[in-house]
Amino acid sequence: MSDCAEIARSLSWECKERGEADMRAIKKNRYLYLLALPGILYFVIFKYFPMWGIVLSFQNYSPYTGLWGSEWVGLDHFRRFFSNPDFWLLFRNTMAINLLNLTFFFPLPIVLSLMLNELRSEMYKRVLQSILYLPHFLSWVIIFSLTFLMFSQSEGIVNKLLIAWGMEPYPFLTDAGIFWGMLTGQSIWKEAGWGTILFLAAIAGVDLQQYEAAKIDGAGRFQQMWHITLPAIRSVIVILFILRLGDIMEVGFEQVFLMYNGAVSNVAEVFDTYVYRVGIQQGQFSYSTAAGLFKSLVGLVMVVAANRLAKRFGEEGIY
Template sequence: MQEVKVSQSVVARKSSSELSRRLWKNKWIYVMLLPGILYFIVFKYIPMYGLIISFQNYKPFKGVTGSEWVGLEHFKRLFTEPDFLNILSNTLILFVMNLLFYFPIPIILALMLNEVRGDLFKKVFQTIVYLPHFMSWVIIVSISFVMLTMDGGIINELISYFGLEKINFLLAPEWFRPIYIFQVIWREAGWGTIIYLAAIASIDPGLYEAARMDGAGRFRQVWHITLPAIRSVIIVLLILKIGAVLELGFEHVYLLLNSMNREVAEIIDTYVYTAGLKQGQFSYSAAIGLFKSFIGLVLVMLVNRISKKMGEEGVY
């Protein structure tokens, strides 16, 4: 028995020294990881403590420890709120539009750019489609406002030039969603191609050469080589996208929101802003945030499980 304990301690010391050696050997990699790790700890994990107020009637002057505990009261209020179903449906509709119209665009752009042989044209085009990502939503929405306004907007001026009646794009509820999704594509499509282009760059060129020798054209090479090679990347990004089903972003929608289109434009993020910051209902808004996170987590786990059953790698 004594010999077994001695051997176990020797193995433990060896494994500890081996771990220390590996950590020291790769020390600069861990130094590079440190800012990212600190970011997640400070801004993602530590704030989880604040979720306690979702179950309290939080009062800032009493603090977390002194506020009254109300259990699931705020969640009951959320699900019985008269506008809850409308707000939830608006959020889900915009998400589905993102999934149907925006998600495929970066893939298509990456496939098209991969087929371009002129390096100069390729670099210029990439720069042009990347640029909108570096502009804030304020600038994107402002540019759209200038183009779509009835008072001198270029789109309405063209409509008027052809003898048609001007359209109030900015106030008409039926135009909110098309404008929203167009702006998302305009700003993010080019930036979204980066991951796909990186995945395409890792494909063995010998596969294309073999396909060409067998008489496969460009389209067949894309369909039978490029797309299957980047399928795992597409699946992972799709899972992450579905996990953000209720996370459309506050700023973009809030900038497009007005009293005329509120019925179709009010989403969970803007509702949280109104209830939390404008009305000071911190516990209620925290409960809504927890509800969003829970739904996202469940969907990520569910879709990841489905992808693994279909033979894909998934995100974990």
């Protein structure tokens, strides 16, 4: 008994020491914690607190009875969602758009970063970076307006040029066969330049002596890029790829909603637009919450699986 009491006193003293050390660290870095406080509050209020809403997916929610007074139905909404004939259509469209983005959009900022890094004129490099960043600050409404002005069958500049060259106008915005490509092209034009920021920051941290040593060994510009620059940003590429996989079920509601029309509905209906149409327009809050929760769970599984795979290949991962 005396040994147990001694161990308990020792653990109590150790916990007390750690608590005092933590308090001293907080007091010492109080301004840093104060600086982080707005960000912490943002995530608590807008990210964590709304998670209580996922209980709607297990209820027949009624605004009159409230969150705690609604009837619990278990997994009924999930069974209904998975048995819905629209489920596989939504899954196909969402995955197809995201796979196109992963194939064509994700590598482009890496390529642009490598190309920008090879520029020797700092002034030209900064001007070009500013031009590439600019589309990121335009809203999807403006992007759609520009797309309409370019590709509309009646008013589009491209079709007017085709008519002027003696060709027939092409229905770019109502052709279901190129709809996914149009979305991918919009994403590339809007976000590819902005995506170079992290890669350029990683490249800036590369020791210049490595390039000097490679030059002495006779390595050309391409060899330096392949053997020095790319390995230096590999960890950043892996982390961003894992995070991208977490959004594998997220297409971007605004972009798809604005491009949506009856002629392309078969390829444009994705989980985001389906949740809006069923949840907001039809008032099926519990059912749409179940669909949204399914999206989130798939993203979580993809992040965990990709992170484990990355660690298996010797990368750091995101946690």
